[in-house]
Amino acid sequence: MCGIVGYTGDKNCVPVLMNGLTALAYRGYDSAGLAVWEGDSLTLRKAKGKIENLKNLLKESPMSGKSGIGHTRWATHGEPSDINAHPHTDTKKTLAIVHNGIIENYLKIKEMLISHGCVFASETDTEVVAQLLGYLYRGNPLEALKQAVSMLEGSFALAILFADDPKTIYCTCKDSPMVLGHGDNESIVASDIPALLEYTRDVCFMQDRQIAVLKQSGIEFYDEFGVSIQKTPTHIDWDVESAKKGNYEHFMMKEICEEPDTFRRTFEQYVSIKDYTLKSDRFPWNTARAKSFDRLTIVSCGTAYHAGMLGKKFIEHMANLRVDVEIASEFRYGDTMLKNGEPFLVISQSGETADTIAALRRAKELGCETMAVCNVTGSTISREAGSVLYTYAGPEIAVAATKSYLAQIIVLYLSALDLAQKRGEMSQEAVTARLKEMSRVPAAMQKILDNKEQIQFFASRSFAVKHVFFIGRGMDYALAMEAALKLKEISYIHSEAYAAGELKHGTIALIEDGSLVVALATQPQLQAKMASNMEEVRVRGAHVLTVTNGPWEGAKGHSHTQWEIEQMDDTLAPLCAIVPMQLLAYYLAVQKGCPVDQPRNLAKSVTVE
Ligand code: G6P
Secondary structure (H helix, E strand, C coil): CCEEEEEEECCCHHHHHHHHHHHHHHHCCCEEEEEEEECCEEEEEEEECCHHHHHHHHHHCCCCCCEEEEEEECCCCCCCCCCCCCCEECCCCCEEEEEEEEECCHHHHHHHHHHCCCCCCCCCHHHHHHHHHHHHCCCCHHHHHHHHHHHCCEEEEEEEEECCCCCCEEEEEECCCCEEEECCCEEEEECCHHHCCCCCCEEEECCCCCEEEEECCEEEEECCCCCEECCCCEECCCCCHHHCCCCCCCHHHHHHHCHHHHHHHHHHHHEECCCCEECHHHCCCCHHHHHHCCEEEEEECHHHHHHHHHHHHHHHHHHCCEEEEEEHHHHCCCCCCCCCCCEEEEEECCCCCHHHHHHHHHHHHCCCEEEEEECCCCCHHHHHCCEEEECCCCCCCCCCCCHHHHHHHHHHHHHHHHHHHHCCCCCHHHHHHHHHHHCCHHHHHHHHHHCHHHHHHHHHHHCCCCEEEEEECCHHHHHHHHHHHHHHHHHCCEEEEEEHHHHHHCHHHHCCCCCEEEEEECCHHHHHHHHHHHHHHHCCCCEEEEEEECCCHHHHHHCCEEEEECCCCCCCHHHHHHHHHHHHHHHHHHHCCCCCCCCCCCCCCCCCC
């Protein structure tokens, strides 16, 4: 979704802002713009489309200055266009503003402003905030901001440059992230960490309705009443390089190739490698509490929801604990059976997904014990959840989640083992044996990555396919959901995931000559059943690609292509089998010439409902 960056310091801010916008481009956008204090006036440049267009505009009409704000807009109110692009100003040009989020009561405020003579240039809710601030401004930016914020409903992150105070950036937010840092004679704000990494890794996260005043010499913070407050910075241990593409053509390929490392890093945070035991205090339940659980509820969105589906299989199978998984946007407005004190887990890579945050808050209101699986230290979810199981995937830039999904399912797998041990479902020896086996998975993944040309070759022959069905049973069905999402989001090929046994209850009507069916068959105890389902689609003209856990002779007559992952414990196989699925999606998308890292209409961090 939209990206914000603001800078004040001793450098020319234009390259800083452009680098920041480029670092945030992965969030998804359809126009970009800058406002810079140039000598004695606010200068704006805005362009529809890619950041490249804004760069070209800046070549034709350069600008420079020591303070400015920039934005990448993902259209909500008003089509993507130069006029609707941010920054926006009030009629008198007393200020320029960039905004993430949605102002829900913007029409009411707009009518009031029109009745007081304001003339609007764009269709955006953001211009309403600009005009409102201009209307309220009487020479004191902080006062105007406090008043304006008290009138706004909805979600917002705002960075503002006032013409009367041109070396200062004012910021505030509600339900939309903002992160700030002070570097060497410079202060910078952005809507996400990657834009700050070049300047500082000690950052402060804004909380709802707080106000930040950025100056070259430092950052002042105020609460919503204008009372000065102190904030302690959080240290981010991501390095600058980890958020760069390096020699890879796409971030997505880089991030898939980082999966063995992500595996080891996350594993070692929760497992003591010297004796292959779980670091049991890293999990948010002790033995008595783990034994007291009757049910665990998991809520999340998108890929994180699919991680929850696989987590359910792990936890139910190993820990004998019932798990309910729900989509956050459904949970937040639906009826709930949750009771006071019940365990409730959200999963989120970014920690900023609006629906997941709302679900977490609802569970807290209901008195649940809240926990989160999260990748970003300091994010809203990591701050608000009762306890956090961090994933150690590092920054993920491609819109399509890959290594973060892997890290989530690793943490869920380890949580299942820990619950199993504490609930008396598995002995210490059995857990240790499983952890030893698990430590071999990264090497098995590496083998797949070293032979990825096989997958590339398959994709080069299959990219014209119109429909792909991913089928599986048990854990493989949960995996199929993520495999199908990966393919459709980056290649735009229609794909569906089906429980293999359910296909014949309707969806098999869609199978025709040339359909591709990917049969995930890593669970030996279910292979005979899978063989029948594969045969059902093969005889109806589908090309069947089977993914197996080690060799499976029985697949031969029923499938046209077979990919084997190295043989491992059945429960571990899904952790490895996701890699060829992500590679298949990647290569099909590349073959089709799709913009792999920034697929159309999608955003990395969905901070609106
Ligand atoms: C968006 C992203 C997905 C992601 C989902 C949930 O839709 O495009 O990749 O899975 O949001 O995001 P979260 O940050 O909460 O995991």
